[in-house]
Amino acid sequence: MSDPYKVLGVTKGASAADIKSAFRNLAKKNHPDQNPDNPKAKESFSKINNAYDILSDSEKRAQFDRGEIDSDGNPVHPGFAGNGFGGFGQNSGQRRSGASEQTHTGAGAEEILSEIFGGRGGFGRTGFGQQRSGGFGQSGFGGARSAQKGADVEGRVAVTLEDIDAGKKASVALGDGRTVAVALPKGVKDGQTIRLKGQGEPGPLGGPAGDARITVKFIPHPLFKVDGANLRYDAAIHLHEAYLGGKIQVPTLSGRINLTVPPKSNSGNTLRVPGKGLPGKSRRGDLLVTLLIQFPDQDEPDLKALMTSWAAEGRPPLKPR
CATH class of the missing domain: 1.10.287.110 (DnaJ domain)
Structure with missing residues (x-):
């Protein structure tokens, strides 16, 4: 005793x-x-x-x-x-x-x-059941309860479109000081939260670890805008390129390519380049190139004379768009 x-x-x-x-x-x-x-x-x-x-x-x-x-x-x-x-x-x-x-x-x-x-009146594999008067009797324990899951931890990671395109893993610093590598899933979206099972806080008394919840933020790109898995790009073209058609160079995440502009292309027309967007869940997105007619800053005497002549002749009215 x-x-x-x-x-x-x-x-x-x-x-x-x-x-x-x-x-x-x-x-x-x-x-x-x-x-x-x-x-x-x-x-x-x-x-x-x-x-x-x-x-x-x-x-x-x-x-x-x-x-x-x-x-x-x-x-x-x-x-x-x-x-x-x-x-x-x-x-x-x-x-x-x-x-x-x-x-x-x-x-x-x-x-x-x-x-x-941790817990709510019980804990671990040998947790409390209903307390007996005078202590726990012979065994000292009540009914068993399962061990509790550990707490989740939060993390944020900023990624470039180039990294997403290349399928690179992102390195994330968690709040507890650890650093983990995150594989970005295909079709990942800006602001999406990725759950890493078992990467959170250890569970009390041998319980399962919690999860890490990683929020993904896209770093704004100087050239492209993200539209789902598609990328949008505004391409400035000369008036003669819009009227006569021809080839122009446009950037992609993997390098520049030649793009054919059809004759009589209007400003605002969008051309689709298949497979030059971001990786999607089922297929890779496309590059959507919007044509914007741009006049040169310097004076063009010949162009001015032509436009003046057209104005004097009275060109036929344009069709409403």
Whole structure:
């Protein structure tokens, strides 16, 4: 039979705060889930819990100090005064009628363990079930509960369109100081959140790790605008290129290409270049080139003379677009 004061390592004059602190430290160190290779861990933890059950309850503590109950909270009957726990009061040999109404001077064991290990009144593989009066009985534990999942962590990563096009992995710094590599899925969108399973905080008492939630942000590109898996590009062309047609060079993420402009192309017409967009879920997107007729900054005497002649002749009206 163990003296609860000795089990918790406190004196008989210890305050409620001292008792709670001692229990918290011992429970964290001796919990069976923290000592899976120690077959005696369950027994040791049961003693610690029983000791706290006695000393954290002001009435039970007083009964124990008077020798009315033993370290398991059981009544001490006459004839056992030689156990070293003191004499008996008028109610020796039985619990007081109010003993079932616990008067805790500090937080309950379950509450403290929930603070230590996380959870809602239970924890780990050997978590609490319904607490029995006078402690946990022989086993020291109630019904088993599954270990809890760890917390998720957040991260952000800025990527270029070139990196997405090349399928490069992005390096992400998480809030806990770790750095992980993220493979961007095909069809990834600006602002999309990618979940990395098992890359979050470790689970309490051996539970599964949480996830990492990575938010992807596209770095604005100087030439292209993203439209789903397609890329849009505005190409400036001369008037003669728009009227006569011809080939112009346009950029892509993998280099410049030649693009054929049909004759009599109007400003605002869009030409499609297949497969020169971003990787999509089912197929690669396209490059959409919008033609914008642009006049040169310097004067063009011949062009001015032609336009003046057309104006004088009265050109036919344009069709509404």
